[in-house]
Amino acid sequence: MTEIKHHAYLFDATRCIDCRACMVACSVENNIEMDKTRIWVSGVGVKGEFPNLQRATMVYHCMHCEHPDCMSACPVGAYSKRPDGPVVYNPEKCIGCRYCMNACPFGVPHFDYDKGIVEGAFIDKCTFCPQRIDVGEEPACVHTCPTDALEYGEREELLKKAHERIAAHPERYIQHVYGEFENGGTSYLIISHVPFEELGLPTLPEKPINEVSETAVGLTLPVALGWGAALTAVTVGVSLLKKKSAAEDEAEKKPEAEK
C-alpha cells in the first residue's frame, strides 16, 4: 500500500442505504458507550409524491477541517491537526469548557453530560482511527460500508474521483464537491443528489471562518501596548497640568500675601 500523504474520506450520498453499519463499526472499534456515538446517520426521511419518492441520508462525523475551528478555539490546545490530515483531541489537557462545540460549524464535538467529576466529563469526536490508518488499514467505518458510500484515501485522489463521478453522471449529482473549499477545505468530502442544505450541512465561505477571530486575537498585544501608552500619557499630562495650575495658584497667592 502506498503511503498516504493526506488522509481523507469521500461520502457519496447516492450510495448510502441508511444501514448504519458504520456507526456500529465505529463504536466497536473505538469502544464507545452504547448511548453515544462518534458517527451519526440522519436524514430528512422520504420526500416527494408517489411514485416520485426520494430519500437522502447523511453520515456525519468530524470533517477534519484543514483549518479546524475547534483547534483555533480551544484555550488549552487540546486539539491538534496532524500534517497528514486527522484532527485529534487530547483529553489530558481538556478542561471541559465546551467552547470547541460552539466553534465547530458542523456541531461535531460532543460532551459527556452524564459524567460526574470522578469519571470526568470529556469531549468526544471522530479521531480518524489513527490506530488503523497508521498501520495502513482503512478507518473502521469505511471498512464496513457495504455499498462503498464511504471511501478513504489520498485527498487529492478522492477529489479527482469525486469530480469524475459527477462528470460521468451529471443527471444524478449536484455539481459540487462539498468540503473541497468549504471552511478552507475539509478532509471529509461529500457528493450528493440533493442540495447540501437538505443534508443538514451549513453553507460556509471558502475562507476559514476562524480567520477573523485569529486576526483579532493577534491584535491583543499591539492594542494593549498602544492603550497602555495612551493612558500613561493622559495620566502624566493630567498630573503635569494639575501641578502647573497649583503653581499658578501659589504664584497668584504670593503677591496677594505680600501686599
Add this chain to the structure above:
Amino acid sequence: MKLNITIQPRFRIGLFPLTLLVFMGIAAFIALWRYIYGIGAISNLSNSYPWGFWVSFDLFTGIAISSGAFVIASLVYIFGLEQFRPLVRPTLVTALLGYVMEGMALLVELGQPHRIWYFLRYQNFTSFLLFIGLYVMIYIVVLTVEFAPAVFERLKWDKAAALLKRWMKPVVIFGAVISTLHQASLGSLLLIQPAKLHPLWWTPWIPPLFFVSAVAIGLAMTIFESSMTSRYFKRALETHLLEKLARGLPFVLGFYLVMRFVQLTLEGKLSLLFASGGMSLLFWAEILIGVLLPIVLFSFKRVRTSPGSLLTGALLTLAGMILNRFDVSWFAVKHYDPLTYAPAFMGKVTYFPSITEILVSVGIFSFGILAFGLAVKYLPVLEPEHHGAHAGD
C-alpha cells in the same frame, strides 16, 4: 426549667441575609449533585446547546457589570477627577466579587473543574477563551492590590497602605488595560461563530462595541449600586457625584449608537433591522431600552438630580445592555440543528434553562450580594459621611 435563649444582638441575622444564605445553600447542594451525576443532571445544556444561561448570565453579564471598577478608577487616577474618589472602593468591591463569582460559576460549568488553572499550564494563543481566563486571573490580582489599602487601613497598617497608595497609578493603568482587553475579548468569543450568530450581531466590530458598551454599563452600574447601598445602609446618596456620571452616560451611549449604526450601514445590514422577525425585535429592544431612552432621560437635569429617576435610568441602561449580552451569547445564536431523524445523543435542539441551572446562578449571585454587604459593613469601603449629611441612623 425554662430555657432562655437570648441571641446576642450582633449575631442577629436579618431576613434578607438569611434568604441569601438559603439560596447559597441550595446552589451548593445542586453543585454537589452535579459533581456526582454530571452537568446533564442539573441543566438543560446539550450537545446542540453547549452554552446557555450560565455563560450569558455568569460570564457575559457578570463581567460586564464589573466594569464600574476600571471606569471609576480611570476617572480618578488617570484623568485626575478627584471628586469621584468616594466611588472607587465600592466599585472595586463589586468588581472583585464579580470576578470571584465568575470563578465560582466556572467551577460548576467546567467538565473538569479541578483543571481550572490549566490556563496557566497549557496555552493556545489563537483562543480568545484563553485570554479571558488569563485576564480573569490577572485582574483578580490587580483588584486585590487596588483594594488592599482599605484592608490595611482597617488593620491599622498605615505604612503599608501609604506605600501602596503611592504606587496606585501604574497599577490602575495596568488594570484599565487588562479590563479594556477583557471586556472587548468577551464579545470576541463570538467572532468564531459567524455561521451561528445572527448577522445583526456578528460583526468584526464586536470588540470595540463591547468595550464602549462596557463603559456605559460601568457608569450605570455605579449609579445603581450607590443607590442600593444608600437605601440598605440608610446613607445619604452622593447625588452630586452620580449626577456627573449620569451626565456622561448620554455621550458614551450616543457614541455606541453611532458606532452600531455605522457598522450596520457599512456591512449593508440595515435591511435586516426590520426583516428578521424576533431578532429585529430583540435588536430594537436593546437600542430603545438600553440606549435611546437613557440618552433622553439623562439629558434632563431634573432626572439626573432625583434619586428615583437616576435609579430608573440606570436600571434601563443595564436592562438594555444586559439584553445585548444575552442576545450575543444566547438568543441570537443558532446552534446546529440535526435533521428529522437523528440519534438521541444529539440531544434537544431547543434550549431553555432548567430551574436548577438558574438556582446555581442565583446562589452565586446571593454570595456576591452578601459579601458586598459584609465588606461595606466591616471594611472602610464607603467614605465616612460628612457632617450634616446624616440620613436616617
